[in-house]
Amino acid sequence: AAKAAKPAQVADEVPKLVGAGEGFAAAFAKPHSADEAYFSLAKGQRHFEETVQDCLEPVSSEMCFVCEWYPEAWPLESKDRSSTATFLAGLPMQAELELPPAPAKEHILVFADRGGCCKRILEAAPERRVGSITFEERALAELDAEDLKELVTQEKWGLILFGTGLDLPASNSVDDIMPVIDDLSRTWMELVKLVARNKKNCGRLGVLSRDVFTDDPKKHRKAGLRLEAASSLWGMSNTMRIELEEAVHLAYIDIELKPSDECLKRVASELFCQETFGQNTVRILNSGRYIMRQVQCKHYQARTPSFEVPSSGVIAITGGNGSLAQVFGLHLLEMAERKNREHPGLPPVSFTIKLLSRSAVVRDREAQAWAEIVKKAATLNISVDHVKCDVTKAESIERFIAEYTPNITGIIHTAGILQDAMLPGQTWEKFETCLGCKSRACIYLHDSLERHHNPDLG
Template identity: 55%
Template sequence: APPKRRADGLPQLQPKIPDYVLQKQVTSDGGRPLQGVGAGMLAAFVEAPRNAEDSYYSGADAQKRYETSVQADFAKLAPEMCFVCDWFPEPWPRETKDRTATCRLLESLPVKAELDWPTGPKPREQVLVFGDNAGLCRQFLEKATEYRPSSVQYVDKQPWEITPADIKELLQKQKWDLVVYGFGIDYPESNAVDDIMAHLDAVSKVYLELGKLVQSVRKSCKRLACITREVFSEDGKKHRKVGVRMVTSSTLWGMSNSLRIELEDIPLQYIDVDLKPDDDCVAQVASDLACVETFGQNTLRILNSGRYMMRKMRAREYVVNGPEFEVPSKGVIAITGGNGSLAQVFVKHLLDLAERKNIDECQREGVQFQVKLLSRSAVIRDRERSAWRAVVKKAAKLNIEVEHVKCDVTQQESIDQFVADCSPDLVGVIHTAGILQDAMLQNQTWEKMDTTLGCKSRAALYLHDALERHKNPGLRFFWSFSTNSVYGNSGQVNYAGANCYLDGLSRHRRALGKPAVAMQWGAWGEAGMAAAMSDAMKQGIAMSHMPFFSNQEGFAGMHEGISTGVPSICIEKINPSVLFGMKAPPADSVAQSYDRNFTSEFCPTPPPSTTRVKSKDMYELYRMYRSLTSTDQDSEIKSGLSWKAHTEPLRRSVEAEQDEPLW
């Protein structure tokens, strides 16, 4: 049965008793029993434990109980190689004039905690807005009637008209309590490739410069918000109506995740809003911009259907037991970045799959697809020659044609000509091309980001556009290689943004019923940069929370991921002991709280070590309470937007033995 709703619309959660819960009631000074609250919560919720036994962190026995409680999570996470992100409903009370909505929510729960309540009415805020032409930013701020800012300045220029000097002047003008970046709300004028790329460049460039100047002009900004419109949508009707331009600003989420790390103590809130927000949606966005306790704690989608927060999940929980990926028997498979190490690894994998298919179907004609590896030079580098010789040998054995083709994927004409020449025989595309231009924020330049966008985002859009104009009815798969940098890495604000566009394009193609999977890769151990690393560097990464994985582990994670039906999957190896150790200490910043919340479904964190809960820790307290009082994890997973849009339809299709999955 669905959970009952409270008067304020929040779910009435039913407590459950995990193994590590004290099997008794604990009564606080207020006389209210704490039923079904995990032992790990008692230190935060009980003001005055009656004795040492009631206090979770009182002595070695209590610590041992905590360590025992996470063993199950260790065991589940150790073999994992694939993760997906999903959106789960999380209603939140509207902020009030005295800014106490979050404290009142926590006070209403069957727990006891000493909260840092706001003292007196909060001063009116100074807000700077890089507003959209659609006028949504104005609506968000005008709707905040209870806590309307005393001063709002709207930037009256288009993104392509703004210079770094303009931004610096605005930030030096005064100290802003909130800066809202709303240029990502607007769409390009048309779905023409030139319009999309010009808009993407302008919006990304201003956001990059804004991040750099917020960091360098000290105390210029207390909170930073980035708002986009439906870049995470999986609604086919909306994608057909708006077109591929709907995902143009997908770069901003990846950039936000890296900026959040480098801006350190400046909370950054990312919100993706509905295509046509209704009054409730507008009011909720206004509330989330004003609520300090939740600001920057999660990536949010605020839609007409409700408020949703993003969580990283184990892919195993989304796997559909249907047909496994099978290589086509005929046709052309194109691989960009063709002279790179990953291209060689994947050609070899395709050949292995072809050999297996020949054995399984020995009575049929052998697999005879062609592989064309695209690069500007069509020349194999010295360090890849050994791998290439192995590919050539195996291809000859299977009577499969493998060749290098000159094609500059950063040029639309080059890709268009290649696709036209291969049509209508293209059956697969693997977009591995990419280039690193890493630099810490103050040393990052638009030239570096432009280079990164060229072989990642632009090349992917050129491929998509060419396939739209040149029909290839047998196209079975379209894989674009993103990286786990999309979740944020210091020095990779450009790379994270470029890869995020691949994720957005995959969502668009899948919403239209076309094949696409964006693969966010972690650290390959037998290919790429790892091969050139020193032993000391390799050892350092091997001991990190995300160590290298072998080719075999990578392929296992990939095939698990594509069986979920989700258009973006993350393939990475986790070192649970290091990961849990990193997230066990209390969060020192909102950015650290965000990271703890994002992975909380598979990496639980201890509660605050003190009974006095500060503003930045209040959301974590609520999140822990919800986790401990959740009654049906399976039902909660099935409430995710990605589950409903992709995994559930794939499961129904497999059960009915209908259409083949879209890889």
């Protein structure tokens, strides 16, 4: 399909572009404005995805995608909004572009960070863009839905900037991290719902986080778990952009942990460049501007031997009376059986499986799967049992980890609750229920394992 596509033939005739990327040549169809020029790239991407969908079906079981960051050079926004049009006109795709109209000054509402980063960003904004700025500096815990409604509806905002995600929790203790995650998630959800209902009051909605995507071990050692406190904003923003595409013009930008003045100038440019605003998930680091793309994982897979189950120790599976736990329990036993068969000279596998849940009761719909697990475990002389452990409570996880340390050799976190609803009908109570057994439980597990050393835990 790719070889037969005419745009690909055009792309072959165009020299490789630096920054904007080769994809531009295939995506442009002689647009007439800077807005159309950039949006046609998204249209080309959608066309490509639709074209190859049928081709992916036969190999879908062998395909997996990871997110990667690609550098995309883009000019800083100018005071007259001409930089994007000028840049695109200079690319070798013969686009006939018209300069956009001169921008008007905007009223801006900012949910500000304590460190003053948002203020520095707006100070670096292009000339003639900022009219008035209202900084909301109250702690998010002090703002309820009525406070947010009053803020959103009191003015026709050109830009609402949610910058409190730039603040890291005071420490890496769970007591400091959990309230930050809750306040950010609750406020962001309510704010976006309000903007969707009052879309005339908000032209653009920007959200900032600080290095939540970094894989630099030095940064993680220095900042610790609190570096990820704002990471839920990314997943929430993705959902919002899909469900509320017509109602909310949203951009997610992740910035450097310690941004330079030039980095913040680029963030300001990203917020005020209307042609590119919200078209990509963007990372702006001291080293440049990057956009997120999904790519095949085959080039990223570690070339290591196949996974082998541990020969001994305790393997815990959260959500122990759910369907996923039964699937993983049986899979572990089948892997143990294969390991015994392939290594007859070694002692047989003797690990223990603990399935954790609030009730430790097998539900009727899982009874058959559980019976199969018990039968298989008996043939292998492996112990499997249900244990009461409410993973939504830190003290419950702490008791379990302390009891089985230092023998824990694996943890599979399958706990989860579905509280499905479209965003306009979603409530914080439902959201909080989902957070409790999934992300909070994960943080509690991490925190407890930091204190209890289990040397064979991979």
